[in-house]
Amino acid sequence: MKTKPRAGNDSPPSGHRRALPRPRRELSTGFVVSRILVLAVGSAVAFYAAPPLIAAESWTGLTVLAAATALIAYVYLSRRHLPLKYLVPGTVFLIAFQIFPVLFTLSTAFTNFGEGHRGTKEEAITSIQTSSVAQVPGSPEYNLSVAVRDGELVFLLVDTATKQVQAGTATGLEPVSGAELGLTGKVLSAPGFQVLTIPQAAARGAEISALTVPTAAGAIKANGLSRAFEGRAAKAYAPDCDCVTDSATGQKWTADPDEGAFVAADGSRLAQGWQVNVGFSNFTRVFTDPRISAHFLSLFAWDLLFAAASVLGTFGIGLIAALALHGVKVRGTRLYRVLLVLPYAMPAFAMFLVWRDMFNTDFGLINRVLGLHTDWFGEPVSARFAVILVNLWLGFPYMFLVTTGALQAIPSELGEAARIDGATPWHNFRRVTLPLLLIAVTPLLISSFAFNFNNFNAIRLTTNGAPFSVDNTTVGGTDLLITYTFRLAFEGGSAEFGFAAAISVFIFILVGIISALAFRRTRYQEEVYA
């Protein structure tokens, strides 16, 4: 392109063009309006997002927000960086909701994060102590009024012995002045607090019984809506031995910084642990823990088989259907086409469930039509056959569409020339049509493989991993790596997020390697750069 942006109509012709800076473009209405629009949207988002971050004192979050807003304002207000103007909107979402979660998964894979290992050590200690709070004879009692301050639930406590008024929150006790006491010894009103009536308080009963006010000796808990007591923590943490001791039984749990848990001499551990960095142990566990490593390999093998069978099967069926309609005029072509693509247009989630119920042992259509009483999902072989069949049904119309298009794009002269040279139809297909077809569809086959390798719905909505063996309820016969990961993270009682994240990382790597190898074998990569 040799043209430069046109100068404004009123700019005088100049003798020394080379000395001139870039000619200014006139400020068109569109230019101004679009800039104002971008600024308005950008600042609206920033002003919506910022206050909660400030309130939560999340300075990192605020910095990221400010940087992102500044970058967007710069990109759209300046005349330069044209490609960025088109790339930024999608990229912002991509980074926030796709790349960031992946990096986060990667960092989680190096921790023991999961049920019982969520927060810091301090939080674990507080949780251990407050959860062991029990009322003991002689501990102080309080008259309780439930109040709200700045939207937060507060206990207004009157010591029954000293009549001293204090406000209790989840962070501790603080003195209250100017409180008005009623006849029952409860606080009726206090400046800065909004005292709840009994019905109002009753409506928030769950929050009230959950609120624990930590004190030096233990913690204050509500007993109903108008009384509170200070209980003693049976388990206490002592920093000098870095251990938790149960004052009733005398049992002792010592902190283990590698495990992120308090462990007793007999090996038992407290339920509340904390999150620690465990290095590569989540990754090595896949290979060293015999309970997992045996299954991991079989899971991986079945996952490969499932993905390969799905891709080759759908491609095969789709190709046969496309070939049957290709080249000559077949009566009813339009009708055949419509009926053959119907499965692709049906809602996949619902059709998986329909197929699952067609395979139902007692009520399923397949058993009734065939007069059988087979538990299809009860044996690995039949369950695997069933899920592949279901996946073929859902997937072949896509391949049918794709191969139809690709076949039409192959010049018919090639086939005719081959026929004149004496090629049989089979040779013609094998040596001319198929190679040309594969060039066109290989990229789609590869992405289809990657998709099926992680085809969560196909398993979760049909067998849900079944059949399970009696001795191991975490790995099923039709489980893919992704459904296994999901069960580890969400459906087992343990919620091992760290380990699940490590397996996710394995899946990332496996899919990446397989795809890279496959792409390397095609011309695709060269064309990408075109």
Place this chain on the structure above:
Amino acid sequence: MTWLRKMGWRHLVLIILTLFAVFPILFVLSAALNPLGTLGSSELLPTGASLDNFGKLFGNPNYPFLRWMVNSLALALISAFSSIFLGVCAAYAFSRMRFAGRRVGLLSLLLIQMFPQFLAIVAIIMMFTRVSELWPAFGFDSMGGLFLLYMGGALGVNTYLMKGFLDTVPKELDQSAAIDGATHAQIFFRIILPLVTPIIAVTGLLAFIGIISEFIVASVFLRDPETKTLAVGMFGMLGNDVRNANFGMFAAGTLLTAIPTVGVFLWLQKYIVSGLTAGAVKG
């Protein structure tokens, strides 16, 4: 007998495949019309023609089907529209402009589409636990949050298909417009977008179908019955204890969900073939 040799195999193959393709759908249809409404009494061919199941579907307070339908359609329409817009913007930049990082960007997109978003579901949940505290309007149980999540996948396979299609639109068109003084925005909105309507229609439809069927992210994200989508809600309809009894209702719901997509699908079928292959061949 030459007809049999030349055409017979074609019809034989096509009839077998068509039966394979159609019989589950026929089963859904007959189950939806089945007056008894249970799985055990549903046959392949309709045994009766009653609209009881549809009545039950709309009259059941436990399963607010209409609400789910509205949720799903709104979410899918808005998400499909927005993700296509984000995608076509990026595709325009990749197809028409030369800049540092273009090759890397294209290859990254190719890689990213290999990784489904829900592989990072643990991280997403932790992220949105925090978002729910800070901005409840975009937290769990909100369509807003789910929409944002889906937008994370906007630059993926869609961008790739659209870039492939854009490459087939002659560059001379936008060059001549530029000579006539059109700005890049005018070229994009007035010239490029109208020319690529077919591929936008196709990728839009695919995105729409994808979001309607999206189950896993939505199932961990939406827990309140009122905010559920069709996929999450209807999954609950076939819980273990009610699977047999609710099947007719479920089949009716499946048909109602399918009607709009099947309609649009058949209407756009011609573009789908050319759109998918154009994107694939041209890369």
